[in-house]
Amino acid sequence: MxxxxxxxxxxxxxxxxLASLLGPRGxxxxxxxxxxxxxxxxxxxxxRTPCLLRPGTVEELAEAVRLCAAAGLPLVPQGGNTxxxxxxxxxxxxxxxxxxxxRLNRVRDxxxxxxxxTVEAGLVLKAAQEVAAEAGCLFxxxxxxxxxxTVGGVLSxxxxxxxxxxxxxxxxxxxxxxxxxxxxxVWDGLRRLRxxxxxxxxxxxxxxxxxxxxxxxxxxxxLFPRPRETELGFCAVRDEAAAxxxxxxxRDRDEGAVRAFEYMxxxxxxxxARHIEGGSVPLPGHDHYVLVDLASSRPEAGLRALMEAVLxxxxxxxxxxxxxxxxxxxxxxxxxxxxxxxxxxxxxxxASVKNDVSVPVSRVPELIRRxxxxxxxxxxxxxxxxxGHMGDGNIHMNLEQxxxxxxxxxxxxxxxxxxxxxxxxxxxxxxxxxxxxxxRLKTDMMEDWRGGAxxxxxxxxxxxxxxxxxxxxxKVLPG
Amino acid sequence: MxxxxxxxxxxxxxxxxLASLLGPRGxxxxxxxxxxxxxxxxxxxxxRTPCLLRPGTVEELAEAVRLCAAAGLPLVPQGGNTxxxxxxxxxxxxxxxxxxxxRLNRVRDxxxxxxxxTVEAGLVLKAAQEVAAEAGCLFxxxxxxxxxxTVGGVLSxxxxxxxxxxxxxxxxxxxxxxxxxxxxxVWDGLRRLRxxxxxxxxxxxxxxxxxxxxxxxxxxxxLFPRPRETELGFCAVRDEAAAxxxxxxxRDRDEGAVRAFEYMxxxxxxxxARHIEGGSVPLPGHDHYVLVDLASSRPEAGLRALMEAVLxxxxxxxxxxxxxxxxxxxxxxxxxxxxxxxxxxxxxxxASVKNDVSVPVSRVPELIRRxxxxxxxxxxxxxxxxxGHMGDGNIHMNLEQxxxxxxxxxxxxxxxxxxxxxxxxxxxxxxxxxxxxxxRLKTDMMEDWRGGAxxxxxxxxxxxxxxxxxxxxxKVLPG
Numbered sequence: 001m002x003x004x005x006x007x008x009x010x011x012x013x014x015x016x017x018l019a020s021l022l023g024p025r026g027x028x029x030x031x032x033x034x035x036x037x038x039x040x041x042x043x044x045x046x047x048r049t050p051c052l053l054r055p056g057t058v059e060e061l062a063e064a065v066r067l068c069a070a071a072g073l074p075l076v077p078q079g080g081n082t083x084x085x086x087x088x089x090x091x092x093x094x095x096x097x098x099x100x101x102x103r104l105n106r107v108r109d110x111x112x113x114x115x116x117x118t119v120e121a122g123l124v125l126k127a128a129q130e131v132a133a134e135a136g137c138l139f140x141x142x143x144x145x146x147x148x149x150t151v152g153g154v155l156s157x158x159x160x161x162x163x164x165x166x167x168x169x170x171x172x173x174x175x176x177x178x179x180x181x182x183x184x185x186v187w188d189g190l191r192r193l194r195x196x197x198x199x200x201x202x203x204x205x206x207x208x209x210x211x212x213x214x215x216x217x218x219x220x221x222x223l224f225p226r227p228r229e230t231e232l233g234f235c236a237v238r239d240e241a242a243a244x245x246x247x248x249x250x251r252d253r254d255e256g257a258v259r260a261f262e263y264m265x266x267x268x269x270x271x272x273a274r275h276i277e278g279g280s281v282p283l284p285g286h287d288h289y290v291l292v293d294l295a296s297s298r299p300e301a302g303l304r305a306l307m308e309a310v311l312x313x314x315x316x317x318x319x320x321x322x323x324x325x326x327x328x329x330x331x332x333x334x335x336x337x338x339x340x341x342x343x344x345x346x347x348x349x350x351a352s353v354k355n356d357v358s359v360p361v362s363r364v365p366e367l368i369r370r371x372x373x374x375x376x377x378x379x380x381x382x383x384x385x386x387x388g389h390m391g392d393g394n395i396h397m398n399l400e401q402x403x404x405x406x407x408x409x410x411x412x413x414x415x416x417x418x419x420x421x422x423x424x425x426x427x428x429x430x431x432x433x434x435x436x437x438x439x440r441l442k443t444d445m446m447e448d449w450r451g452g453a454x455x456x457x458x459x460x461x462x463x464x465x466x467x468x469x470x471x472x473x474x475k476v477l478p479g
Numbered sequence: 480m481x482x483x484x485x486x487x488x489x490x491x492x493x494x495x496x497l498a499s500l501l502g503p504r505g506x507x508x509x510x511x512x513x514x515x516x517x518x519x520x521x522x523x524x525x526x527r528t529p530c531l532l533r534p535g536t537v538e539e540l541a542e543a544v545r546l547c548a549a550a551g552l553p554l555v556p557q558g559g560n561t562x563x564x565x566x567x568x569x570x571x572x573x574x575x576x577x578x579x580x581x582r583l584n585r586v587r588d589x590x591x592x593x594x595x596x597t598v599e600a601g602l603v604l605k606a607a608q609e610v611a612a613e614a615g616c617l618f619x620x621x622x623x624x625x626x627x628x629t630v631g632g633v634l635s636x637x638x639x640x641x642x643x644x645x646x647x648x649x650x651x652x653x654x655x656x657x658x659x660x661x662x663x664x665v666w667d668g669l670r671r672l673r674x675x676x677x678x679x680x681x682x683x684x685x686x687x688x689x690x691x692x693x694x695x696x697x698x699x700x701x702l703f704p705r706p707r708e709t710e711l712g713f714c715a716v717r718d719e720a721a722a723x724x725x726x727x728x729x730r731d732r733d734e735g736a737v738r739a740f741e742y743m744x745x746x747x748x749x750x751x752a753r754h755i756e757g758g759s760v761p762l763p764g765h766d767h768y769v770l771v772d773l774a775s776s777r778p779e780a781g782l783r784a785l786m787e788a789v790l791x792x793x794x795x796x797x798x799x800x801x802x803x804x805x806x807x808x809x810x811x812x813x814x815x816x817x818x819x820x821x822x823x824x825x826x827x828x829x830a831s832v833k834n835d836v837s838v839p840v841s842r843v844p845e846l847i848r849r850x851x852x853x854x855x856x857x858x859x860x861x862x863x864x865x866x867g868h869m870g871d872g873n874i875h876m877n878l879e880q881x882x883x884x885x886x887x888x889x890x891x892x893x894x895x896x897x898x899x900x901x902x903x904x905x906x907x908x909x910x911x912x913x914x915x916x917x918x919r920l921k922t923d924m925m926e927d928w929r930g931g932a933x934x935x936x937x938x939x940x941x942x943x944x945x946x947x948x949x950x951x952x953x954k955v956l957p958g
Contacts, residue, residue, distance in 0.1 A: 204683030256735035
């Protein structure tokens with residue numbers, strides 16, 4: 001349906017019933033109010049909606065879902081709307097109602113002895129981190145969008161981020177869930193138990209389902225002791241294989257201490273120096289870098305000695321060419337910025353194509369080399385900018401346009417570039433979406449990558465839990 | 480159907496087709512051959528079966544499942560047959576075919592750089608540990624039945640064990656699965672990726688489903704660095720709360736080092752001294768004990784200093800009354816035996832009722848105190864023998880018969896005793912099955928504990944994946 005046609009009318013009386021249920025703060029219909037909820041983070045999609053629901057309690061949400069289910073209206077759950085794959089925005093039909101969980105943002109409970117907290121879906125990730133810190137604990141999930149992304153969103157997408165190598169994805173940080181089901185019933189699975197073998201693991205089905213099976217409304221999250229010591233090393237390494245060898249050295253010496261291990265290409269670090277820092281980065285002129293972040297909650301953990309000893313070994317082995325260690329909080333923040341500003345630096349350099357892929361950890365060097373070569377063969381002058389979570393096997397295998405090429409012409413080749421990268425990923429037993437999920441952007445790839453029995457099982461589960469197909473239609477599963 | 484009636488005949492020709500598919504090693508029908516597969520580990524049930532299938536390859540299993548599905552025959556997957564809840568034995572009807580995965584026991588791949596191995600379901604858990612050790616790695620799952628239990632079994636039941644506090648349950652140790660579905664299709668989900676957000680988490684659905692959704696035939700398992708240092712402390716503590724306070728002291732000092740933290744009652748340790756060791760245990764005469772097992776893969780981890788420092792603090796605080804540290808491998812093994820022989824010592828003392836329950840970690844002292852009091856009020860002279868995984872909130876809340884009471888008369892009160900314990904568990908937000916699962920023994924409790932939306936979702940999933948209801952009928956879900 002073209003954008004300029006009016007959306008189909010809602011069933012008579014429904015809007016009134018929703019208004020009386022949710023109150024003036026809970027139902028928005030003005031175009032200006034709706035606008036921020038209709039475009040995705042990357043501006044890939046522009047949707048429409050007749051209204052936005054913002055329930056203030058789980059009971060309000062459940063009742064609203066019952067009303068909409070009875071009317072056969074599709075619903076799009078939305079947290080912080082920071083999806084990289086268009087997972088939280090409505091389509092162009094104007095039929096899908098957006099449901100923001102933002103007002104469900106209470107901290108229901110925190111228990112530093114259990115090392116758990118029970119929080120609602122709309123709580124912003126950064127606020128969740130702060131609540132844990134105030135109780136003397138660590139909630140370790142950390143990612144670029146943490147100031148906007150919500151607990152419900154990161155669970156629905158099984159978000160990863162920088163500390164996954166140590167603490168796992170969102171899934172591993174969750175013990176229990178509360179979910180409003182597609183028919184409006186509430187499943188209370190908010191158990192704060194380490195062990196509970198009583199039937200199917202429903203909580204793991206809702207995590208990563210991207211809102212297609214129901215609304216996660218609250219969760220029991222795991223907490224950890226806060227680090228007492230941290231050390232950050234920034235290293236120029238000989239090549240991709242040397243980067244992996246360095247990871248292995250740290251892991252073998254103190255596996256629990258490696259909080260993050262991030263690879264960056266010389267090209268990407270060069271973009272950062274040019275566009276963000278105005279030329280100044282440490283150890284310039286190398287082709288490969290890693291950032292190794294150590295942390296420990298032990299008193300006198302000796303992380304500085306560990307860092308120096310391992311780097312010295314790796315220097316002697318020729319794996320590390322040069323290295324610097326952050327000497328202050330400010331220096332460490334500056335080093336982390338080199339990694340965190342990679343997307344922004346790439347953007348300023350020109351057009352780029354993003355691939356969030358993973359392979360077995362041992363195959364990361366081969367992934368980077370082969371995907372770079374294949375893309376160079378496809379488009380001469382293309383500039384590979386691989387970076388990311390080497391310790392998890394998750395590389396953002398991004399490609400920057402050749403110098404001087406027209407950006408639009410480059411982006412017109414996006415599909416070819418993604419196919420080229422993915423052919424290598426597939427050959428290495430990898431995944432075409434490591435942490436960003438499927439959303440709307442990658443549903444087309446599901447048949448090819450997850451077809452046969454796997455996709456059939458997913459469709460059966462969807463039909464069993466959401467028989468009307470009203471939950472976030474058009475996401476995850478291909479139409 | 481009474482046990483002495485002949486089982487219903489198989490469809491004509493099916494046995495011949497299975498025999499020709501599976502060969503003489505793959506199909507057993509003699510009563511003597513079948514006997515070991517028909518009774519469960521605890522001898523709670525005695526089933527019947529027309530034949531036992533022992534496929535030698537995944538393809539053979541898949542074809543056999545297709546044949547049986549076409550004939551509408553129910554199948555009972557069996558690994559090492561060590562279920563504590565009758566989860567792997569057929570019922571009395573004589574209709575259910577037992578399918579042993581024992582011959583699917585190959586190691587397909589091991590990669591110490593990825594820290595993964597891909598093994599088949601029939602591999603015995605202890606063999607899996609040994610394969611990992613030969614590659615210089617640790618597969619940490621460890622439990623009493625490890626010499627018999629299989630990888631497929633421990634995944635299908637999401638087994639826990641002694642090291643869960645450090646490494647998690649079987650679920651957390653699994654990256655990918657291969658499954659033969661109820662219709663005989665094979666789902667190849669053997670991805671060895673740390674991150675893969677491409678649709679619903681099917682692997683988490685099969686783990687813990689106790690064979691009611693399909694046959695796990697192979698798995699990618701996570702490996703860890705082997706410990707370089709271990710220390711074991713055996714401590715008499717003031718009370719249950721002091722035991723938990725001691726756990727917290729260790730966790731706060733070096734969370735990654737606590738490999739196991741086991742509580743034992745003075746009563747249980749007394750049974751061990753009387754029946755297993757003939758009187759000699761260290762630190763006799765106390766009411767509460769803990770075993771704290773520290774391990775680290777760090778060189779020079781300083782675990783002895785850590786152990787001594789924490790115990791000294793806790794002694795000064797009055798939490799620990801006395802303590803001894805294992806000075807040799809032999810001493811450590813002897814201390815662990817006190818814990819491991821608890822079930823055998825209880826058996827020799829008389830009749831006992833077992834409860835595998837969990838609560839939030841902070842509520843364990845309250846669980847032990849309240850459940851013990853409630854049982855004493857129910858049956859004067861009853862002897863509570865709580866022991867187990869305090870660090871996970873998982874206590875085996877066992878009750879020994881009063882001295883001099885008739886064992887059978889005591890066991891006739893089993894239901895009342897379990898109800899009494901479970902009322903406390905429920906009040907504390909706990910679970911009636913922490914690590915043993917549901918099997919056949921606890922299906923009756925599902926409606927009461929997991930009824931409403933949760934059980935409805937489980938039934939829908941079962942119907943979606945196994946529409947004929949042929950996979951391990953009568954287990955997990957109530958009839």
